[in-house]
Amino acid sequence: MGFFELQKRAKAQWLALEERTHIKIGTATCGRAAGALEVLQAFEEELFKRNLNVPIVQVGCIGLCYAEPLVIISKPQSYRILYPNVTPELVPRLVDGYIEGEDPCLELALGTLEIDERGFPSIPELPRFEYECRLILRNCGFIDPTNIYHYIANGGYSSLAKALNMEATEIIQEVLRSGLRGRGGAGFPTGIKWEHCYKAPGSVKYVICNADEGDPGAFMDRVILESDPQQVIEGMVIAGYTIGAQEGYIYIRAEYPLAIERVKKALKEAEEIGILGKNILESNFNFFISIIQGAGAFVSGEATALVEAMEGKRSEPRVRPPRLSEKGLWGSPTLLNNVKTFSYIPIIINKGSQEFASIGTEKSKGTAVFTLAGKVNYPGLTEVPMGTTLRRLVYDIAGGMKGGKKFKAVQIGGPSGGCIPESLLDIPIDYDSLQHAGSMMGSGGMIFMDEEDCAVDTARFFLDFTTKESCGKCTMCRLGTLQLLNLLEEICSGKAKIEDLDLLRDLAEDVKVGSLCGLGRSAPNPVLTTVRYFEEEYRAHILEKRCPALVCKDLIAFYILPEKCDRACEHCILVCPTKAIKGEKGEMKVIDQEKCSKCGTCLEVCPHEYQAVVKLSPLDKLPSGETKG
Secondary structure (H helix, E strand, O other), rough: OHHHHHHHHHHHHHHHHHHOOEEEEEEHHHHHHHHHHHHHHHHHHHHHHHOOOOEEEEEOOOOOOOOOOOEEOOOOOOOOOOOOOOOHHHHHHHHHHHHOOOOOOOOOOOOOOOOOOOEEOOOOOOHHHHOOOOOOOOOOOOOOOOOHHHHHHOOOHHHHHHHOOHHHHHHHHHHHOOOOOOOOOOOOHHHHHHHHHHHOOOOOOOEEEEEOOOOOOHHHHHHHHHHHHHHHHHHHHHHHHHHOOEEEEEEEOOOOOHHHHHHHHHHHHHHHHHEEEEOHHHOOOOEEEEEEOOOOOOOHHOHHHHHHHOEEEEEEOOOOOOOOOOOOOOOOOOOEHHHHHHHHHHHHHOHHHHHHHHOEEEOOEEEEEEEEEOOEEOEEEEEEEEHHHHHHHHHOOOOOOHOOOEEEEEEOOOHOOOOHHHHHHHOEEEEHHHHHHHOOOOOOOOOOOEOOOOOOHHHHHHHHHHHOOOOOOOHHHHHHHHHHHHHHHHHOOOOOOOOOHHHHHHHHHHHHHHHOHHHHHHOOOHHHHHHHHHHHHHHHHHOOOOOOOOOOOOEEEEEEOOOOOOOOOOHHHHHHOOOOOOOOOOOEEOOOOOOOOOOHHHHOOOOOOOEEEEEEEEOOOOOOOOOOO
């Protein structure tokens, strides 16, 4: 079947849906965790009970993870309304009000879904959409990821049809002119990588999509694969045609079962209609894609280690050169990009390199997709033009810090990224600016911290992760990160000397220079940036044996204020896991510091009207001036 026939069929199917009342429910992983499947079942039962023939479409994630379960109710000649945090109990009200009646239930609504002047989905009631530029997130949360016709009806595979009538060198030139840089790590120019692989000698070549998303707090690739997998497949097919490959692989971690399920369905659909397999779109070009499930090792995100794993070997980085584009999978030239990079390719081919290059900064073109995690009001996913400031992300898109707390830092780029402080909130987010600040773009994960987070403990947390995930192949990463971790643990426990601060800096620089792969070379970034921007906290831990944020357990203690304790209250005694709190009913409660595990449960359960439990540094005085018991 030719592409125009496929497009005609797809648009007819999409129009048939849009011309009738229908319901869309976000059932990506974040939606399911919030109860979306229960909401789906409630809608099905309510519609059946009322004998209403209203289609329900399962879609992916819009990126407003804080609003899940998210439901969109569309009515022809009326509004498409988004309802956040829907529960099964609210379903009858929505069916009564907006499906059967004309009441839009605005008291339950988040906003209305519209298409803005740029052609992107927008929610006018949410100011954040003014600052977003949704290229690869444009379909996420609005189309059925298991229905290829939804993707085609919204412009999908028109780029492939166009590319199949272009010379490979033309496609490479378009990618080069676009300025696209790899969205999975250091930002290597995509066009140069494609050109290397195209020119590499060899009759057998491979295309690999790296979907091994292992950074704590990062879930961009998962959302894209769960919400719009066909754009990744389209990008891979164009890549295969360009470099002369006939086989492609998506390497995805096994911890993403829903993403794997939806990608499998997408691949099957593409094969059934002639987008994949033999004689793609009657062009005599053959290309096949398979899924390989990774075991979850963080180091497998490194390109050469990923290839080693695919070959059935231990996941360890290779020494380069040769590059993968020269000698990759099974010794053949291999093109490896990540999920987001492949997703941009159809946009560049369809709209042209000039339009893509008009977005972003001089050296960082296009948009960037970030996860917003940690202590912000609106965690989720966003896509913004390169060069957007951190301040805009924190306050205009993520809604500021929870509880009105003060912003302290943001960890960008995963465990191998760096902590950016409040003083740098106005720097533009692009490859070069972040690198200058000591961080990196990485995969795009962001974890926000407030005044109650400890910079030293944050560095210790991320280094603990990278130390455990080190493959152990090179000495500097295997032993260097372990020694860094030991130093940080000494500092967090108040046992370090001031000389250890210089040792920490020197060793971090040595590990950065001496490690074999990018993961080892970037592992010290959390240490170097926190020492650079929060040195006073390190000095407080070392010299004063005090954690200013009251996080490090060895440097804090919990006490009960005599003048505030209600002697009849037993809350703290009942929940203490180590039985460290003593005092009979009617008597003053006292915490035995030898038994206290510093879990903080007593602070959480102490009634707000009393607030008798306080967390202090052992050197601090009680507010009452009394001695500590």
